[in-house]
Amino acid sequence: MNFEEHAGKAVLAAAGIAVPRGELVTSPEAAAAACRRLGPVVVKAQVPTGKRGKAGGIAVVDDADAARAAAERILGMSIGGHPVERLLVEGRAAIRHELYAAVLDDPDSKGPMVMLSSAGGMDIEEVAERHPQKLVREAVDVRSGLDEVAARAIAARVGSDVAPESLADFLVRLYRAWRDADAELLEVNPLAVLDDGSLVALDCKLTVDDSAVVRQAELAATGSPERLSDLEARGRDLGLKYIELDGDIGVLANGAGLTMTTMDVIAHHGGRPANFLEIGGESYTKAEPALALVLDNPRVRSLVVNFCGAFARTDVMTAGVLDAFDALRPTVPAFFSVHGTGSTEARAMLRERLGREPYPTMDEAIAAAVAAARGAEGGR
Amino acid sequence: MIVRGDERVLVQGITGRQGTFWTERMQAYGTRVVGGVNPRKAGTSHCGVPVHATARDAMAADGFDVSVLFIPPLGVKEAALDAIEAGARRIVILTEHIPVQDVMWVLAAARERGCAVLGPNTAGCVTPGECFVGFMPAFDAEIFRPGNVGVVSRSGSLGTLICLNLVQAGLGESAFVGIGGDPVIGTTTRDALVALDRDPRTEAVVLVGEIGGAMEEAAAEYAAGMSKPVAAFVAGRASPPGKKMGHAGAIVMGDRGTYASKRSALEAAGVRVLDTPSDVGPVMREMLG
Numbered sequence: 001m002n003f004e005e006h007a008g009k010a011v012l013a014a015a016g017i018a019v020p021r022g023e024l025v026t027s028p029e030a031a032a033a034a035c036r037r038l039g040p041v042v043v044k045a046q047v048p049t050g051k052r053g054k055a056g057g058i059a060v061v062d063d064a065d066a067a068r069a070a071a072e073r074i075l076g077m078s079i080g081g082h083p084v085e086r087l088l089v090e091g092r093a094a095i096r097h098e099l100y101a102a103v104l105d106d107p108d109s110k111g112p113m114v115m116l117s118s119a120g121g122m123d124i125e126e127v128a129e130r131h132p133q134k135l136v137r138e139a140v141d142v143r144s145g146l147d148e149v150a151a152r153a154i155a156a157r158v159g160s161d162v163a164p165e166s167l168a169d170f171l172v173r174l175y176r177a178w179r180d181a182d183a184e185l186l187e188v189n190p191l192a193v194l195d196d197g198s199l200v201a202l203d204c205k206l207t208v209d210d211s212a213v214v215r216q217a218e219l220a221a222t223g224s225p226e227r228l229s230d231l232e233a234r235g236r237d238l239g240l241k242y243i244e245l246d247g248d249i250g251v252l253a254n255g256a257g258l259t260m261t262t263m264d265v266i267a268h269h270g271g272r273p274a275n276f277l278e279i280g281g282e283s284y285t286k287a288e289p290a291l292a293l294v295l296d297n298p299r300v301r302s303l304v305v306n307f308c309g310a311f312a313r314t315d316v317m318t319a320g321v322l323d324a325f326d327a328l329r330p331t332v333p334a335f336f337s338v339h340g341t342g343s344t345e346a347r348a349m350l351r352e353r354l355g356r357e358p359y360p361t362m363d364e365a366i367a368a369a370v371a372a373a374r375g376a377e378g379g380r
Numbered sequence: 381m382i383v384r385g386d387e388r389v390l391v392q393g394i395t396g397r398q399g400t401f402w403t404e405r406m407q408a409y410g411t412r413v414v415g416g417v418n419p420r421k422a423g424t425s426h427c428g429v430p431v432h433a434t435a436r437d438a439m440a441a442d443g444f445d446v447s448v449l450f451i452p453p454l455g456v457k458e459a460a461l462d463a464i465e466a467g468a469r470r471i472v473i474l475t476e477h478i479p480v481q482d483v484m485w486v487l488a489a490a491r492e493r494g495c496a497v498l499g500p501n502t503a504g505c506v507t508p509g510e511c512f513v514g515f516m517p518a519f520d521a522e523i524f525r526p527g528n529v530g531v532v533s534r535s536g537s538l539g540t541l542i543c544l545n546l547v548q549a550g551l552g553e554s555a556f557v558g559i560g561g562d563p564v565i566g567t568t569t570r571d572a573l574v575a576l577d578r579d580p581r582t583e584a585v586v587l588v589g590e591i592g593g594a595m596e597e598a599a600a601e602y603a604a605g606m607s608k609p610v611a612a613f614v615a616g617r618a619s620p621p622g623k624k625m626g627h628a629g630a631i632v633m634g635d636r637g638t639y640a641s642k643r644s645a646l647e648a649a650g651v652r653v654l655d656t657p658s659d660v661g662p663v664m665r666e667m668l669g
Binding site: 105107108110111112141142143179182184209210211212214215241243245253254255256257258259260261263264265266267268273276278280281308309310311312339340341343361362363 | 398453454476477478479480481484485487488489491503515516517520522523533534535536537538539540541544545548561563564565566588590591593594595613615616617618619620623624625626627628629630655656657658
């Protein structure tokens with residue numbers, strides 16, 4: 001789950017990290033009023049995505065009129081598919097220089113990684129590529145966490161002019177905030193060093209582990225729900241991962257790997273998938289509502305049902321599909337491939353209730369579905 | 381991780397619906413299940429084996445070589461640490477949607493104690509003709525048959541399809557290693573590839589990857605030095621970037637984790653990359669001569 005900057009900064013502030021004085025506003029008038037209180041400000045679009053500056057979603061202004069004009073321009077913009085509905089208006093301070101700091105999940109060391117760089121304010125991938133010596137990475141044992149001593153060693157390695165104890169204190173707080181939020185990523189870029197040597201988090205990117213949202217209910221309430229199409233929202237409500245795509249071949253398969261592969265093979269045969277939808281794992285009992293979801297996409301012109309059961313029993317999934325066929329009587333041609341756990345029973349059901357024999361291989365079923373979507377032939 | 385038929389398996393969460401269903405199938409196939417764990421049912425018997433309060437009790441009573449966990453997401457950390465502290469040499473974590481920080485904790489403890497972890501979010505492993513651990517359809521003769529092809533897969537469903545295609549081509553498997561679809565996992569693609577390379581029964585390997593992360597690239601580095609032939613299929617070529625494709629680990633972020641990166645790393649290492657899983661049978665037959 002992603003968070004807008006202001007929600008991420010609330011997490012930082014709660015951990016004792018300094019953030020600029022600011023106000024969250026939703027109108028040009030309120031932006032102007034905030035500017036009158038705060039003095040020269042930055043007006044920042046609040047959307048859960050990066051590259052806001054490049055998209056024109058950030059304005060540096062000196063007075064209330066300019067703040068109002070900037071807010072009028074930015075509100076209603078769309079950045080990375082997110083309409084801008086809120087702005088963060090923040091006071092400015094004299095900055096000596098900018099650092100980069102983050103704690104994130106590292107699949108290579110299989111634990112948290114602390115990253116600190118003296119080159120802040122720019123794209124960190126670019127820093128890593130162009131100035132690798134300026135980027136310190138330190139793997140942390142999640143069981144013991146990051147203590148003062150380890151944090152000081154990291155701080156000493158970046159060679160900034162900030163007092164190492166103050167940078168170390170910041171890192172320890174950042175790490176704790178990452179841990180307590182079940183974050184995947186907590187990034188401060190830039191981390192400003194002010195003229196008096198104090199540290200202020202000018203921006204914040206927070207992503208919380210989707211699997212931990214169940215135990216982070218309070219925090220999750222301040223996060224940004226994923227932007228979903230109507231069909232995707234229906235999928236979420238059913239507990240199904242449904243992703244709407246722009247093709248015309250409906251996909252129902254079990255397991256993420258098999259579902260991605262079904263899409264790949266559709267593309268390989270020259271077709272275009274209409275959706276990702278998998279009913280693997282515990283959701284294999286939801287074939288009936290899942291199929292209804294696939295068929296409710298008006299672009300779907302043919303359907304591939306591809307089951308290869310391990311944990312997900314194909315007999316249970318096929319029974320659900322047949323119930324959906326009985327209820328919906330779909331007119332689009334359907335093409336089946338059914339293998340794995342429970343497939344003998346599943347094939348018998350398909351024969352008895354639908355008079356269909358699955359194709360011997362997935363490729364044959366998919367090739368037929370691609371041909372049908374082009375209008376070449378009917379289902380089997 | 382390859383489990384042999386003579387190894388003793390403990391089932392944590394044996395009394396649950398899935399634990400029971402799959403323990404019965406493991407036993408029927410030949411897996412040597414020696415006990416189970418459920419703190420509330422300690423002292424009873426389930427699926428014909430004793431139920432213990434903890435993995436430590438199970439170790440003290442009859443010992444075990446491998447523990448497999450049928451445990452809900454928020455209970456996995458405690459159960460896995462119990463098994464690790466009991467001295468388990470290998471554990472298999474099937475559960476999906478475990479908080480990543482819990483996974484990291486378990487993996488750090490396991491590494492310290494010399495315990496190998498398969499998973500999380502895996503369907504487990506199969507040694508055809510001997511045993512399986514997890515929830516793979518090892519008992520389906522259309523899919524698993526003893527043979528000389530080793531298979532490593534992030535996905536259970538796609539791995540199953542690959543095995544089906546091998547058997548349809550008249551081949552069989554020496555071992556199937558499902559490593560799981562999460563971004564942070566114990567046994568990586570490379571680890572599994574090393575195990576299959578050292579396995580005397582394995583004469584060729586199918587590497588089944590997917591978009592996201594850099595495990596296929598790391599495995600390619602090892603594959604470059606292997607004498608056994610390797611073929612690969614990488615799922616997700618047609619997937620849009622920036623979206624988690626069902627598996628938490630299957631997401632392309634910027635240039636990282638792309639299909640193109642994985643395919644070119646594998647091809648540079650001399651791995652034959654397949655366009656569709658249906659090609660795996662004929663290609664393996666050709667590679668094995």
